[in-house]
Amino acid sequence: MRLIHWLKPGLKIKRWIICGLGGIVLVSIAISNYLNQLNLKLSFFMSVFLGLIGLITVFLSLKSGIVSILEFVYYPVTLTGKTDNGKLDKKIYDKKILARGPRVVVIGGGTGLSVLLRGLKLFTSNITAIVTVADDGGGSGKLREDLGMLPPGDIRNCILALADMEPTMEQLLQYRFKEGDLKGQSFGNLLIASMNDISGNFEEAIQKICDVLAVTGKVLPVTLRNITLYAKLQNGTVVKGESNIPIRSKAEKSPIEKVFIKPKEAETIKDALCAIEDADIVLLGPGSLYTSVVPNLLVKNIKESLNKTTAIKVYITNVMTQPGETDGYTVSSYVKGLLNHWPEGRLDYVIANTGTISDIVSSKYETEGSEVTKLTEYDREILSHMGIQLITADLIDIKKDYVRHDAIQLSKMIIDLVLQYKVASDKSRIIDYFYLRELLKKS
Template identity: 55%
Template sequence: MKINKMKIKIGIKRWIVLGGIGIILFSLGLSPIYKYINFTIDEPYIYIIMIIVGTIFLFISLKYGLGTLLGVINKYKYEVDLSKNSVSNMINKKKVLDKGPKVVVLGGGTGLSVLLRGLKNYTSNITAVVTVADDGGGSGILREDLGMLPPGDIRSCILALADTEPTMEKLLQYRFTEGNLKGQSFGNLFIAAMNGIYDNFEFAIKEMANVLAVSGEVLPMTLEDVTLYAKLENGKVIKGESNVSVVNEEIKSKIEKVFLKPQNLNPLVETIDRIREADIVLLGPGSLYTSVIPNLLIKNIVKELENTKATKIYISNVMTQPGETDGYSVSDHVRAIIKHSSEKIIDYVITNNEKLPANVLQKYSEDGATPVLLNEEDNDYLIIKGITVIEDNLIDIKKDYIRHDAIRLSQIITSLSQNHKLPILEFLNSRKDISKS
């Protein structure tokens, strides 16, 4: 049921009036005040009826009035379902989510935002640390024109964690199709405007998150201007995140390593704090060399990951990425991460073992992408490294695009927390309103 501002006001006033009548009736039923206002009734049972009716009115006004108010405050798409103890369910759900595991996710791109949409149904203690090396598309244009950090991946993550109505999300995701703004996202422009107002990118992100009632927080991996480079096995160096896969797809040489300039980039203080407090740290999903690994190249991040008591999980991609991870298996992805960081930052690897529909697989094969599968060599390597493998059906296909099943993936992740076990999952899995995003 869609509710505009006028209807919201009327709805709340209605329950306030009803509550007031209930209080008056209840008071008249109990209080001897009627003697002083010449209000007398010969039949005593009338006062009992007043007490009962007043109590009922007061209960109804509190229940339904609170439901309307919570619906507005919590921005439940301005739809309030007052049946089946929904108010109680909302309160209970919030309490459970607030007690959920503290999760830090390092990554970027579409894979990260997909995961966050599922993960927010299992905990509200989420910190997404997002790469800001993007230099292509609308983000790249804003970065070059305004000298700001690229907002694209951050915008997607904020919207993934937001509890906002569909119209607002469509507005922020809208891309202009004509004129000088062609290809630019309105959400990117919103962040650019906030950055211009406050002259502070970090504060601009926090203000946008506040406006959209985000569950958790979204942080850039650094506040400094950074450029990603990729050195190939043939010795060639590619400059720019957006050029890595495009150029290398033509050259057909494997990536030896990636690095950032300038070096010794500082992370946000909040990022270090969240890693130290975390129950779970996730690497990925996302492009291996351009989304996941760049976060590990920031100063002190690897050291903090080595020292944290959190459960550390790498989420393997479902498909290889042409020009970046051609022919890679699960262990190849892990080897690349360890090469750029440390052997002590992965406890678990979560990977898909679900077969893809032939028609979808054919489409991806034409673009040069293949499934990332676990083989015997992978198992042997991961056992030697002390890494536990979890395989499951993790595919979600929408409009012929392959994505991770965010709900199933989130269930597995939260169950691996050392401090938060199944009671949280049992409650949330019983809720019918959790569906795939």
């Protein structure tokens, strides 16, 4: 069986190894015949000695060459998170390394989700992003209102995060018109809207876009129903619309008590449920708690699927609090807010940041009413009491004074978590995880 498996077509390397060995045999015959013509005679000991030296030389040369190739393949990730774009190394890397990666499902929306995806795709190609479609603001909201389609904004960002494209193409898809009726609208949103119009449904449109842009993994809308997000504030006020919720909460100085969607019977798509069922790890967040992460849990069958899966379930708390949504929240506050909408749910891990930001950046966020999410001893005790393991690290990455998660550091923690957990329970995949362990060591 192993021989049959070895003979199956793959990267077309085995055929060249066999051809190379055949060439060595032919050259050896030719040299032997030439030596006979010269009447050069060697003693038995000398023949054996030279033969052994030759074999050792060939072996060491092949070994060193293969190791050099594998090191180049295993280490395409630089400290800046960039990969080499050469066709050969990318083909080998994608097919033999990333394809061995764990099956990761990420549920959420907003900037936090797309940032994480950019890091994850460096370590696995088995990614499924399940994205909220409750957005009703900005360019996405306008297209939703004008064309009656699902909002494309969060999905567009996830597609771009997982796509393999030139920087110019990404700039084009992110370009926003500055004048006219299209002012503020993203070209990427218009592309998705156009594809939606010529496709059977929104899911099919997204799949076609993903194929065109060579997306790593899958990007799925959580539902194909046109849903509206509502929030009930602690003062009893009910707010309609995702974009209005933080504004009203902040204006009335009343925190969010719970959120819900209409229609309540909106169901998730089958591919999303299958992805959760087959996952090695399911990540909730990062992203706005009540307007990006929780709305996905409110769609029918998502929570049930999460309860049934054997995957590791991890919640990633936000680096910064969000004005009008999570003011004053600490790590345990986020977890409670999540589980209040998923009473029967159980988290295995929570990943939280312990890094800090400079006074200059901090003052900028303070003027907006935002601060670094705190992790207190009380939070640690609460999570321990709930049976949730806490993983902490400095996860802050600041670019142009904007605070985000360090995508590569966070992704390495996630992949390493899967390696620790899954190797013990799934011996058949030890080899796959060995490759990933080596990649993590070198990245």
